[in-house]
Amino acid sequence: MHGRYGEDGTIQGALELMGVPYTGSGVMASALGMDKWRSKLLWQAAGLPIPDYVVLEAGSDFARVEAELGLPLFVKPACEGSSIGISKVRQAGQLGAAHAAAARHDPLVLAERAILGGEYTAAILGDEALPIIKIEPGSDFYDYEAKYFRDDTVYRCPCGLPEERERELRALALKAFRVLGGRGWGRVDFLMDEACGGRAYLLEVNTSPGMTDHSLVPMAARVAGISYDELVLRVLALATLG
Numbered sequence: 001m002h003g004r005y006g007e008d009g010t011i012q013g014a015l016e017l018m019g020v021p022y023t024g025s026g027v028m029a030s031a032l033g034m035d036k037w038r039s040k041l042l043w044q045a046a047g048l049p050i051p052d053y054v055v056l057e058a059g060s061d062f063a064r065v066e067a068e069l070g071l072p073l074f075v076k077p078a079c080e081g082s083s084i085g086i087s088k089v090r091q092a093g094q095l096g097a098a099h100a101a102a103a104r105h106d107p108l109v110l111a112e113r114a115i116l117g118g119e120y121t122a123a124i125l126g127d128e129a130l131p132i133i134k135i136e137p138g139s140d141f142y143d144y145e146a147k148y149f150r151d152d153t154v155y156r157c158p159c160g161l162p163e164e165r166e167r168e169l170r171a172l173a174l175k176a177f178r179v180l181g182g183r184g185w186g187r188v189d190f191l192m193d194e195a196c197g198g199r200a201y202l203l204e205v206n207t208s209p210g211m212t213d214h215s216l217v218p219m220a221a222r223v224a225g226i227s228y229d230e231l232v233l234r235v236l237a238l239a240t241l242g
Contacts, residue, residue: 003081007208008034021241025207029181033207037078037110039180043202046179048172051191051201052113058103062095065111072114075099077106081206088114115191115201120159122173123209123220124186125231126238129170130220134159155216157223169200176202184238185209187217211235 001011007024009031015022025033032038040050054065056075066073066089075098077085085105087098095111102109119137123130138152159166173188187206193199209217213228221231 002208002210004034004079007081007206008079016241019241021239023235023239024184025180025182025186026240029183030207032180033182033186033205034081035079036076036204037108039202039204040110042179043176046175048176048179049199049201051115051203054111056095056099056102056109056111058099060099062099063092066092066095069111069113074112074114075102076110076112077102078108078110079106115193117192117194117198119189119191119203120169120200121187121189121216122170123217124174124177124182124188125217125221125226125234126185127174129174129188130217130226131157131223132159132161132166132169132173133157133216133220134161155219157219165198172200172202177205180205182207183240185217185235 001007005011007030009027012022012025012030013027016027024030032042037055040053043050052069054060054069056065071092072088072090073095075087075089075095085102087101089095089098099109099111119135120132121135122132134156136154136156138154161169169190173190176188177186182205187209189203189206191201191203193201209215211217211232218228218231221228226234
């Protein structure tokens with residue numbers, strides 16, 4: 001289950017009330033994983049790298065925010081998944097319209113400095129991060145269309161990073177997952193800033209990622225030598241109650 005009610009702690013809480021074990025993170029970690037702002041606050045407190053950002057309101061000084069973060073920048077609802085409501089602001093004066101579009105999905109909206117570099121994701125399975133996947137969208141950024149409708153996005157696993165660097169990033173992904181209280185399985189997305197020597201910045205955690213045979217977690221598992229059937233069994237074996 002994806003999106004609101006499916007991965008934000010709602011169904012997890014209902015299952016706990018019914019005494020039904022379930023896979024993935026618990027109520028609080030699921031809610032935090034859906035909430036990009038509170039994820040950032042926790043990662044920042046833990047000393048983990050995040051892009052510069054500003055919380056937007058209807059009365060915000062949009063010109064000041066554009067000047068503070070620089071252009072381009074991204075605007076996104078705090079509590080949505082699948083890149084719903086996200087837009088890229090490329091020119092001065094566009095931030096107000098981008099805020100209004102994002103606010104249709106959630107009243108809490110973030111403006112985030114654009115990191116110009118590669119996008120990566122690390123699947124988490126139990127106590128380990130699986131091989132990292134590099135995401136190369138055919139469009140300007142990895143938006144809803146690129147995720148679900150376009151067929152020109154390229155996924156590279158192995159991702160092509162040096163072995164030591166990938167090891168560091170897998171450790172970062174696992175720590176980011178644990179800081180939010182994640183358990184069982186999930187996925188951590190991050191960007192690497194080519195202008196800053198490849199520094200990594202955390203984007204978000206997905207506590208209930210896709211599990212079709214062409215989804216990203218099964219893709220990483222295959223590279224790690226884990227078949228789809230074995231992956232499903234391992235995820236089920238990690239199911240807990242509360």
